[in-house]
Structure formats: structure tokens, C-alpha cells
Amino acid sequence: MNAxxxxxxxxxxxxxxxxxxxxxxxxxxxxEAIDRDLQRHSKIPHAYYxxxxxxxxxxxxxxxxxxxxxxxxxxxxxxxxxxxRLQGLGWVRRDADPSDRxxxxxxxxxxxxxxxxxxxxxxxxxxxxxxxxRLTEEQVRQLHDISIAMFGALGQEP
Amino acid sequence: MNAxxxxxxxxxxxxxxxxxxxxxxxxxxxxEAIDRDLQRHSKIPHAYYxxxxxxxxxxxxxxxxxxxxxxxxxxxxxxxxxxxRLQGLGWVRRDADPSDRxxxxxxxxxxxxxxxxxxxxxxxxxxxxxxxxRLTEEQVRQLHDISIAMFGALGQEP
DNA sequence: TAAGATTGATACTTCAATCTTT
DNA sequence: AAAGATTGAAGTATCAATCTTA
Numbered sequence: 299m300n301a302x303x304x305x306x307x308x309x310x311x312x313x314x315x316x317x318x319x320x321x322x323x324x325x326x327x328x329x330e331a332i333d334r335d336l337q338r339h340s341k342i343p344h345a346y347y348x349x350x351x352x353x354x355x356x357x358x359x360x361x362x363x364x365x366x367x368x369x370x371x372x373x374x375x376x377x378x379x380x381x382x383r384l385q386g387l388g389w390v391r392r393d394a395d396p397s398d399r400x401x402x403x404x405x406x407x408x409x410x411x412x413x414x415x416x417x418x419x420x421x422x423x424x425x426x427x428x429x430x431x432r433l434t435e436e437q438v439r440q441l442h443d444i445s446i447a448m449f450g451a452l453g454q455e456p
Numbered sequence: 457m458n459a460x461x462x463x464x465x466x467x468x469x470x471x472x473x474x475x476x477x478x479x480x481x482x483x484x485x486x487x488e489a490i491d492r493d494l495q496r497h498s499k500i501p502h503a504y505y506x507x508x509x510x511x512x513x514x515x516x517x518x519x520x521x522x523x524x525x526x527x528x529x530x531x532x533x534x535x536x537x538x539x540x541r542l543q544g545l546g547w548v549r550r551d552a553d554p555s556d557r558x559x560x561x562x563x564x565x566x567x568x569x570x571x572x573x574x575x576x577x578x579x580x581x582x583x584x585x586x587x588x589x590r591l592t593e594e595q596v597r598q599l600h601d602i603s604i605a606m607f608g609a610l611g612q613e614p
Numbered sequence: 615t616a617a618g619a620t621t622g623a624t625a626c627t628t629c630a631a632t633c634t635t636t
Numbered sequence: 637a638a639a640g641a642t643t644g645a646a647g648t649a650t651c652a653a654t655c656t657t658a
Contacts, residue, residue: 308581317599320607367641371481371485374640401635401641437605501647522618
């Protein structure tokens with residue numbers, strides 16, 4: 299890729315440098331705030347919350363492992379380990395898939411639905427406090443567009 | 457805090473929801489891209505790169521542990537573990553502080569300076585490819601302002 | 615007692631290797 | 637051989653406990 303070569307010799311402008319520093323600090327701290335709050339109030343790491351939230355939206359609260367991993371953009375390995383843990387907590391169950399004996403289906407249990415319901419409001423409060431209450435409506439739109447632009451750029455390595 | 461109570465019963469608007477999803481995906485993937493590239497090309501986790509980069513900017517490439525941890529907004533424990541590892545790699549050294557025998561001073565070694573110099577261009581290329589080449593100049597300014605606004609909101613819990 | 619720093623335990627992520635079924 | 641999924645090892649993060657010096 300030619301752009302890659304160009305980028306190698308390029309430097310960041312002062313504007314880019316200060317933006318990168320501010321962005322990195324802000325996103326790191328938001329991540330930490332979310333994780334800390336979720337962990338303190340509900341004993342759920344954010345990554346696991348996202349897994350359960352995805353299941354909640356699925357028909358019958360069920361999804362195949364691979365499908366779930368792809369939806370969340372995480373590795374199968376990671377999902378497998380996480381599922382072990384969530385199963386141990388009783389929030390999730392693994393069922394065999396009758397149509398393909400290689401496949402497994404993860405299913406949110408009633409306890410899982412409850413845990414999610416209890417964690418939800420606090421999590422949203424964290425988001426509002428740390429993100430949305432700090433931004434104007436226009437900034438929220440800008441952040442959306444910026445994020446879409448950033449996202450499209452990723453994951454395109456050979 | 458009253459805002460906290462208000463936030464608890466509040467829901468995210470559709471605009472906020474899609475923004476949060478896009479933002480979370482984009483920031484996660486950027487983090488992963490940075491870590492992967494740094495690890496692949498230079499065997500340095502991003503967190504360790506940041507520690508060394510901070511030392512590089514310090515007078516004589518030296519800082520006290522506490523000072524360094526505060527500058528980076530990380531815990532002393534985390535810095536201590538990281539310093540163990542970096543010392544093992546020969547990129548950093550621990551010296552006693554003559555003026556306060558409780559204190560330790562971390563110092564970037566010549567090998568550390570070299571490792572940083574080798575990693576730098578690739579790391580900047582990653583940032584350019586995944587972030588700056590995707591944004592207009594105006595979006596870079598917007599992202600800066602948004603990040604500053606977000607950052608101010610954090611770390612104010614009791 | 616508090617400040618500076620380290621330690622150990624536990625938990626999460628990543629990577630490569632493996633196993634089974636298609 | 638490829639797809640679906642799991643496993644184990646190694647690395648990093650977090651938290652609470654500890655140790656030493658001020």
C-alpha cells in the first residue's frame with residue numbers, strides 16, 4: 299500500500315498531537331469509568347455486559363457462538379472464555395445445536411435477564427454523566443460522524 | 457448528587473444510542489489496531505510505549521514512580537508491574553532517590569531510547585491510517601473539543 | 615499516621631494449538 | 637481440508653494487603 303509508505307515518513311501536526319492526546323485520555327478514562335461502575339454496582343465487566351446485551355436483543359435470547367462473536371467483533375476464543383465465566387455465574391447457558399453438531403448455542407438465562415435489567419439504569423447513568431451530559435447536541439452528531447469515519451478505516455490490513 | 461438521580465431514570469435517545477454504538481466500536485477498534493501494530497512490529501504493548509514516551513520527554517529521561525504514574529493517570533501498582541517488565545527487557549532502570557529513601561526513580565536506558573525510536577514511525581503511521589487520514593481538518597478540531605469536554609467530566613466520583 | 619512503592623492473588627485478553635464434525 | 641468451538645499458556649490489569657521511610 300502506498301499510503302503506508304507515505305505515512306511512515308510523516309509527522310503529526312501540532313493540532314493532531316494535541317487531539318490524539320486529548321482523545322486517548324478521554325476514551326481511556328471513559329472506558330475505565332464504565333468498567334468500574336459496572337463492576338462496582340453489578341459485578342459485570344463491560345465486555346460481558348455487551349455479550350449479554352446482544353443476547354437480549356436476539357430472538358429467544360439465543361445465538362450461535364460464531365454468530366455472536368462476529369456481531370460483537372470479538373474472537374471466538376474470547377467469547378468461549380467469557381461464556382465459561384458467565385455460565386458459572388448462571389447468567390448464560392450453552393445448548394447443543396441439533397442442526398449442526400459442531401455448533402453451540404448460547405442462551406441468556408432468566409437470572410441473566412434480571413442481572414442485565416438491574417445493571418442497565420446505572421450503566422446508562424454512567425454514559426450520560428460521563429459522555430452525553432458533557433456534549434451539545436451538535437457535538438453528539440459530530441462524534442457520531444467522526445466515529446463512523448474512523449470505523450470504516452479499520453480492519454483492512456492484509 | 458442530584459444529576460445522578462435524574463440520570464438513573466433517563467433513557468438514551470435514538471441519536472445517543474447510535475452515537476454510543478459507533479463511538480464504542482470505533483474507539484475499541486482503534487485501540488486494538490494500535491496495540492496489534494505496536495506488538496507486531498516492536499513487541500511493545502501500547503501502555504508500555506506510553507510510559508517510555510513520557511520518560512523520553514522528561515529531563516535526563518528520569519522520573520519518580522509516583523510522578524510518572526500521576527502524569528500517565530495510571531495506578532502505582534500498574535506502573536510498578538510495568539516497570540518490572542520493562543526493566544527485564546532492559547529498556548528502563550530503577551535508581552534510588554538520594555533525597556528520599558522511600559522514592560524510586562525510573563530511567564529510560566539507551567536501549568529504551570532506541571526501541572522507542574524504532575517503534576515511533578510505525579506507531580505514527582498507524583495513527584494516521586486509522587484516525588487522521590479518515591478525518592477532515594474540521595473533524596480533528598471537533599474531536600479535540602469533544603475529548604476535552606469528555607475528559608473534564610471524569611474522575612469526579614466521591 | 616501518611617507517603618512512596620511493591621507484592622500477590624485473581625481475572626481478563628491474546629495467541630497458537632487442538633479437537634470434532636462437516 | 638475447512639468450519640465451529642474449546643483449551644492452555646503467557647501477558648497485562650486491578651484490587652487489597654504489605655512494607656519501608658518520612
